[in-house]
Amino acid sequence: MHVAKPLRYGFLLLPQSSMADFAIATEILTRANQLAEKKLYEFLPLSLDGQPVRLSNGLRQPVDLPLGYAPKLDGLFILSDDIGAEVSVEELSRGILSNHLDSQLIVGLGCGSYWMARAGLLGGQRTTIHWREMARLSEEFPDIIVSANLYENQGNRMSCAGGAATLDFMLALVSTQHSHEFAARLSELFSLERLRPSHERQRIPLATRIGGSQPKLTEAVSLMEANIEEPLSTDDIAYYVGVSRRQLERLFKQYLNTVPSKYYLELRLNQARQLLQQTSKSIVQIGLACGFSSGPHFSSTYRNYFGITPREERAQRSQPIN
Structure with a gap:
């Protein structure tokens, strides 16, 4: 009788990888x-040089082998939580080619898809990455379609935003390789009420944070998020969601402990901060993109909120690896 061999996956731990992503992914396979x-899966922790890897929590994780010396693999998971980490893309590419992994399943967990892109493994495909690095990935690789979804499946190229989404992704992977029923039984071991589909977006929606009981408030915030470059007035927002200005202000005060104008300003400033940290757009361009009519106005408002100017923020960001 033919007995199917277990699938053997390599887990390539890059510097500053997330212990949580590694633990969740391998725990799913173990369970x-x-x-x-019976043994459905085998997995090997790997590094580029075979040495232990310092993870994002400061611990050093031992590995079995360097990537280039790994036995035949059915797929490779690339783990990263820091796109500013010192990683030899040449060594990564060489290890993938030497194991003939370019035609096998390759998965990026957390920020792993960034290194997949650096190694030329994505080529215009749709991918996801942890939300804090989406702007950076889009800027460096304009041909790649960057998604805000929890995970993406592009055949033998997959990506996952990491964190709790790793659990959803791994269970979905098991489901496709075995059965939905098996994955559902597996999810029960982790006390999951439901499996989140790939198209659910990252970050906790406002409706979830406030219990879904205030659709007018959720709609107002959605309007703000969709109109960063050309901000709406509080009166306009109230009109569009069908409440009075006073009712809208009362909702914001009761559920978010702020007023609409301040909440809106914070949204715009946080978007500006993300663009300053992750893109090379000029400060003037970023100010305009976030609804500030002039450079001085943007700079003074930014300094009043964050305590530093946009120029100082830009100077503090990590330089990309060349």
């Missing part, structure tokens, strides 16, 4: 083996 009462 799948236990539930099936």
Whole structure:
């Protein structure tokens, strides 16, 4: 009788990888083996040089082998939580080619898709990455379609935003390789009420934070998020959601402990901060993109809120690896 061989996956830990992503992904595979009462999966922790890797929590994780010396793999998971980490893209590419992994399943967890792009593995495909690095990935690789979804499946190229989304992604992967019923039983071991689909977006929606009981407030915030470059007035927002200005202000005060204008300004300033940290757009361009009519107005408002000027913020950001 033919007995299917277990799938063997390599987990490439790059410097500052997330211990949570690594633990969740490998725990799913381990529990799948236990539930099936046979070995469905094998996994090997790897690094580029075979040395232990310092993870984002400061611990050093031992590995089995360097990537280039790994036995035949059915797929490779690339883990990263820091796109500013010192990583040899040449060594990464060489390890992938030497194991003939360019035609196998390759998954980016957390910020792993950034290094997949650096190694030329994505080529215009749709991918996701942890939300804090989306702007940077889009700027460096304009041909790649950057998604805000929890995870993306592009055949033998997959990506996941990391964190809790790793659990959803790994269970979905097991489901496609075995069955939905098996994955559902596996999810019960982790006390999951439901599996989130790939198209759910990152970050906790406002409706979830306030219990979904205030659709007018949720609609107002959605309007703000969709109109960063040309901000709406509080009166306009109230009109569009069908409440009075006073009612809108009362909702913001009761559920978000602020007023609409301040909440809107904070949205715009946080968007500006993300663009300053992750893109090379000029400060003037960023100010305009976030609804500030002049450079001095943007600079003074930014300094009053964050305590530093946009120029100082830009100077503090990590330089990209050349």
